Amino acid sequence: MHPILNDIRLISFDLDGTLVDSVPDLAVAVDASLERLGLPAAGEARVRDWVGNGSLKLMERALTCARHGSPDEALLARAHEVFLECYGRDPGSRTRLYPGVREALDGLRGGGWVLTLVTNKPFAFIQPILAQFGLEAHFALCLGGDSLPQKKPDPAPLLHVAAHFGLPPSACLMVGDSRHDVAAGRAAGFRTLAVPYGYNHGEPVRDSRPDALVDSLAELV
Incomplete structure (x- = not known):
């Protein structure tokens, strides 16, 4: 002991x-969410540095990187909703x-x-x-x-x-x-x-x- x-x-x-x-699954969901919003993918390496403060903060960091600036509340709320949907479909296979x-x-x-x-x-x-x-x-x-x-x-x-x-x-x-x-x-x-x-x-x-x-x-x- x-x-x-x-x-x-x-x-x-x-x-x-x-x-x-869990980063491989989180990264897939983040990138799928960004794609739905017409934004470039983040990639697994970046997502690995963004994890740890909850899913809302994860998507805030992803949007800030993709847009080169902080998102407004409406965009962040929409992106978070999309992320929860994407991640919820497959939260664990990877x-x-x-x-x-x-x-x-x-x-x-x-x-x-x-x-x-x-x-x-x-x-x-x-x-x-x-x-x-x-x-x-x-x-x-x-x-x-x-x-x-x-x-x-x-x-x-x-x-x-x-x-x-x-x-x-x-x-x-x-x-x-x-x-x-x-x-x-x-x-x-x-x-x-x-x-x-x-x-x-x-x-x-x-x-x-x-x-x-x-x-x-x-x-x-």
């Missing part, structure tokens, strides 16, 4: 960039688990930790992605970016999770791949652990100074 788990009873995981590499994720989740669940999922991805897309990997039963609670008025890096989703299970934040761990996960965990009073392989806007997540860093989640068990 990794030392970061000492006295921890609940673990909250981020999804995109932590458990799964998405893959990162190495070590299944071993970690199986081991932690078997070891008695309460596992939860706190992502900025819209809630509707969580279950289909987890189900395709047979992981939906591993999580006692899942929150999406639209489950509460606030999303990461705001600590509210993590505080909600801790309160839901009647646990003090000091007995909880946030596991993610970005500065937003570390910031949310720190603000909520959670211990924080990061993985370096995900999406952090091109910055090393180590620079956010999580309490611990592992190359693979399998190191937890």
Whole structure:
């Protein structure tokens, strides 16, 4: 057992960039949305740097790049609606688990930790992605970016999770791949652990100074 788990009873995981590499599917949906709006495709490499703040921010970044300027509210709302439609048709066929994720989740669940999922991805897309990997039963609670008025890096989703299970934040761990996960965990009073392989806007997540860093989640068990 990794030392970061000492006295921890609940673990909250981020999804995109932590458990799964979802960028290939997100990029297809972003480019299909841009094409519908008569704009040039972004490509997977750009999308990889834009993920992490929810689907609305993703499309804002895509539009800003495609138009060389910030979109107005009406265009952004339309683009987001188109994106949700495109992504909803196929949210997972190109998405893959990162190495070590299944071993970690199986081991932690078997070891008695309460596992939860706190992502900025819209809630509707969580279950289909987890189900395709047979992981939906591993999580006692899942929150999406639209489950509460606030999303990461705001600590509210993590505080909600801790309160839901009647646990003090000091007995909880946030596991993610970005500065937003570390910031949310720190603000909520959670211990924080990061993985370096995900999406952090091109910055090393180590620079956010999580309490611990592992190359693979399998190191937890």
